[in-house]
Amino acid sequence: MSIKRLPFFLSAAKYLNFTEAASEQFISQTAMSLQIKKYEEELGFKLFNRSNTGVTLTKAGGYLYKRCQYITADYNQAVSHARQLSEEDKPQVRIGYSGAYEQIAVTPLVTSFYQRHPSSQVELIYGKRKKKVLRQLEDGYLDLAVVSDYDRNYSQWLKSCPLRYDCCLFLLSSDSEYARYGCLEPSLLAGKPLLRTVENDFTSYEWQIWNVMNFLGLGGNEVIYANDYYSMALLAKSDIGFSIVPECMKDVPMEGLSYVPIAGRKLKTSCSVIYMESSSNPIREEFLMTLKEQAAKTDPAL
Known part of the structure; x- marks a missing residue:
């Protein structure tokens, strides 16, 4: 019996959500569902209970998931140590x-x-x-x-x-009318796009950002994504939008940017x-x- 579909099962069991599991395995949700179905057929028993409200592990699926986690952890540690010895x-x-x-x-x-x-x-x-x-x-x-x-x-x-731990600041273009403010009231940025990177790709983190923006009164702002911090900084430099960054990012030498404290709010990362x-x-x-x-x-x- 092949174990090539085991990683798909482990992801699906961890998230109990085929869409998130598919994202972790870099495949589509349809492909993930198909892999799980074929794995169940190979094993000869159901791994998940499916309903309109979502999926849950069967008793057999829960047992297999727990045992495979221990086995996978031991295997990965052994491979890591062997790689170190060989390389x-x-x-x-x-x-x-x-x-x-x-x-x-x-x-x-x-x-x-x-x-x-x-x-x-x-x-x-x-x-x-x-x-x-x-x-x-x-x-x-x-x-x-x-x-x-x-x-x-x-x-x-x-x-x-x-x-x-770091306090957060607004990242703005030096050409922005707010760049030289001693501190900036968030409401002044209402309607200006928020710039973000795709580095944080968790649903829980998306909710955190949404909560922060609502806390600042900026929940209705458009969000523009950049591939990495430096791409995002270039967008900010062009005054396309603003970002919220850790205070230590001021130490990254990039011209044309200003870091302004957030008035009346203390945000930390x-x-x-x-x-x-x-x-x-x-x-x-x-x-x-x-x-x-x-x-x-x-x-x-x-």
Whole structure:
């Protein structure tokens, strides 16, 4: 019996939503439904109960999902360790990140780690989308992932450790009439498009953005998407729209942009290091120890 359809089942069981599962597997919803149907035919029993209100796991499907999660986690960790042994004599840790903010957040930590472990190697891998980075972490390709505004309900198998917190600012063109304001009342931007990147591709994050925009009184603004932060910044520079960014992005050298505090509101964003609970990579453990020591110096309560 082939297990080639197992990844489709695991995604469908995790989300209990064939559309979200299809997005994770980079196929259409129709193709996902077909894969699940064929997998059930191969196994000889139903995995899901289907109704007008959605899908749920059958008793057999729930048991298979739980067992396969343990097996998959062990397999991915074994592959990751074997890859390290085969590719490098030098101990290494692979860290994925999904955007410019995450890269800025993790860079000082990498520098600190190198100072303590000069014989180790850190490989930073740009994954572009948050969901892709977390998937690579679950698959064992990455040892750690750095993402912003992580939803702890995403997976019971992943743990998180805070890396940094930042206040948010409005990002505007320097040519904007509001660029030199000491702080900017959100209502002045009503009707101006909000610029966003596609790096955060979670439904939960979309709801978070929607709530933030409503909190600012800008829920009716059009949203324009850019492929990455730098593309978004170029749109802002052209005064096509505005964005809401972490304060540390001011350190990214780009001309023609202004960063203006939000009047009467305090918005914060966060960046975290995400990891599997268990690992066979001792270098990963050293990196996490460096992170936790650094966090304790910044905030003794962590």
